[in-house]
Amino acid sequence: MNYYLLSNLFRAFTGGGSSSGGESTGRGSPVSMIVMMGAMFVLLYFVMIRPQKKKQKSEQEMRESIQIGDDITTIGGILGRVVTVKEDSLIVETGADRTKLKVARWAIQTNNTATERTEAEKQAAEAAKNADKEAQQQALTDGKKPRKVRRSKNDALDDGIKE
16 A cells, blocks of 8 residues: 555544645654554554464463373374473374384474363263253253252263263
């Protein structure tokens, strides 16, 4: 976009038009230019920089939480199970012949075990919610006052595992 167009739009929204009745030359004051640059930087921060930092932080937490026995995928597409965890590297066992590879921690793309665990927890919570709704519906059809069924998180997880 043209700077003059942006400057004119900014003046239109802030009410900073020229005081004389004549035409404006299209040049804004240095203060309005600094304000525009600041607004552009803030916009770029919230649109580009902040989401990228959040993503990097969650990836770093995932890489730090890898444990022995986790199934992982590397950025190169290698699937394997973690055998040894060291400070900055992992030993990964791949394939039926149990080939062992040393992989840098930064090269881990996903922790498949953790992903499966969170999916199982979500399904268990959904199953518990549906069971509570069915119990309330049954109580309504029987003519009884519905009572709230209290379940612990472990009960919900046990229900999800049994199914």
